[in-house]
Amino acid sequence: MTLRSLFGAVAICGLAAGMAQATDYPLSIENCGQTLVFDSAPERVVTIGQSTTEMLYALGLGEQVQGTSVWFNDVLPEFAEVNARIERLADNHPGFESVMAKEPQLVTTQFEFHVGPQGAVGTREQFNELGAQVYAMPADCVGKDNLVGGDGARTSEFSIESMYRAVRELAQIFDVEERGAVLEAELRGRVDAAVAKAGELGAEGKTAVVWFSSPDLALDPFVAGQNGIAGYVLKTIGLRNVVESDEEWPSVGWETIASADPDYIIIARMDRRRFAADDYEVKLDYLKTDPVTSRMAAVRDGRIIIVDAHQIHAGIRIPSGIETVVAGIEAGGAQE
Template sequence: MRLSRPSRRSLLLLTGLLLLTACGSGPGSPGESADGAGAVTFDNCGREVTVAAPPKRAVSLNQGTTEILLSLGLADRMAGTATWTDPVMEGLRGADAKVPRLADNQPSFERVLDSEPDFVAASFASTLGKGGVATREQFEKLGVPTYLSPSDCEGKDNSGDGDGSRTAPLTMETVYREVRELARVFGVEDRGERLVSGLKSRVAKATSGIRAGNTTVLYWFANQESPYMAGCCGAPGLITHALGAENVFDDSTREWPQINWETVADRDPDVLVLGDLTRKSQTAESAAKKIAFLESNPVTRNMTAVREKRYVLLSGQAMNPTIRTVEGVEKVATALRRYGLDR
């Protein structure tokens, strides 16, 4: 029977009371299997999170956390996904098709509650904050535990406008820890370890023999009028560092500073890494539109990378701190070898 909205809210409130009761009944076993009843408690971005039992109706509010859950084989325990910039990762289409999409972009709080979640995960602090879907406190008051990707809070200052600034460079270890933590929440630790092992092997293979110390790279995510270029220390910085290259905007700790084209042309990078997004929230989302602009604009058309057509096309997710960052390492490495810039 489909419940009315007031009934669903009542159910969530009741669930919250049950969760609190379960958490107070005993310490539980953090490593217990998905069929067990042990609670998992851990620190997440400075707050203690307790999940009383492996979730059965999880909602992921960003594509990054969604693809981790799908990669862990958890589609049957997901009640919804939202906020997509790209097609789902290769190999996950079948699993993704089984999970309701609450919205292509940011869903309303009401829409998320309609899915009756027992766990909510997000990749960005802006999603689980003021101006986002809802705050973590709003979910937790209803007894719904929340999880925020550590890559968007640890070593990062999200105060102020924009996408925040890095106080310490991102590393893949933080991404791997996210995989392990989510696997632990769902009681599938072995799957998490297999996923991490596979990602590490891919990075090692992609970076073997590459030392592109004399190569400069620029990352353009989106927006034509006030372009978002990657600063030193997020996912693009991780990719660049892994390959021994140099990001032309290494002097900015902001995640995605908006930089004018005159400054971009003055830095004159050897390679341009372009976000190839399918969303439609900004100008020049696709790589094709980015290239058309670069090759026609009088300020940019004489840049070395534009003249030589040294472009690398990446999904938006590969330019964010996710398991797809590994995809970014692989594709940039392949391009550097193709352009003879890997030494």
Template structure:
């Protein structure tokens, strides 16, 4: 079977070269000018709207589906949660290459003419493949600006942020992908909808003085949110305070003794359906918190002040807005911190 891979890659390269040559005639009826983007330090040039796009992370997948692009997608991969509400039918139309991270060969088997990812690591060393490998085959690649603008991904872990992330990076991704596929109007409509939801979610919430902690995954060496990623967007929008806003790491691993010392008013808990870490679901996380000798005495645990979020709502995606809405709803239900 491996002997067939070079032929597959060569065929993909030949097809991509023919497509680029054919659409280079800007005088052809219905032709559009190529789209050129500055993306995470690279210039990405897409000659014509993709017809067989592959999304390697759930975040980019849900943006594409929200833009009505299911019929232009050849595959998706790397899921942490069920698809966003309202996108179930569109998602069912798109082949799932893998629930987790796929191999480079499986992605090539889908015959992609465009590849997008939510994280630099997905298209970096140790990921699915580097951007160079795809681009050598004539396949343009795109990475979410939210994972590279103002962020250093060179070290271990999930990177560090020099500056706080804002929703503008997510809106930029929406607009970039809309431009790539030639559906700019849909992109503007989606951004306007997200902005309205953000404004509505925080219109009657004042969480000043309320402290939050965000737990994404793992009970042994838990990943807690630092100051400046997607949880930071949620925290700032509500006027609250993250008890670990003194670290610029995206998701530092912090011991439970330190967590208990910070004693947040509210615990925002990731409710994931994947199975790559310990305590992925909210049910398992809560069971751990209420039984562990260090954490069970925390004020938020004793009062059961839990807000459950999908993993995608804790990543910088269109579902970060969902995170703002749900944390706001939780704070309204809990009332002011005592």
């Protein structure tokens, strides 16, 4: 971020904080087709998904969080102390009973896959019946059909506004709107600065592919489609995604990707190990040794950029994801 951008962000944060108002209860929030009503700020929350966990931490609400689950990467360093005091119910899907054992008034979920019409953890109705309301990240239901299986299908392009909406709504639910306004302004300022930097580097029009993972290295990889969050990151920087599918994470053959010969290959680094390719070093080794991928110019020239998986999910890390890709472009290759 340039000095001018930094001063601008500080000014915006100050203005935003001055405009924030206290929550007027009872509060009604429309969330993914449901109406949530709060008579007061929840005192006990369980999070299902790293996005809402870190968002609540960033809003200064760690004391209200009773349990967390579904982690892609280690928690951000600035939240390590508060996170260490909170029980991790599961690295991946928690059990319904383990969530409710914490007696939450509110359950936040990153994906409707976990809590939704066909929830792997439970349905909204199951939680509601036991006194817990459910707040789902708007990014996972606005312009998205989650009834088609897997990661769902985007019916329109992801907009970062849905992430900012979550910041505002959670801040309102917990009566910390001033903190929410400051956080939103800071995140917007970082995106603006990173986009400006990408323009200075001449990123506009260059091509890229984002490899998230693969269920098996012998199978087609899961890569970013046009309409998902990773696709948004590329478009915001000015990069053209060589994958034309509108799905969030379609599987596309390496022969097809290699024929497009993208200028940059972006790979996700994560701490989960559902698949062998969750390990970014496995991805790097595959790219460099496979007969098809090793011939790609981006592999030969080292134009491979590593991003944390959570930087390309709907949360407060999206700006850092944009910053990481821009830094990789500037460096001409991997940023570890």
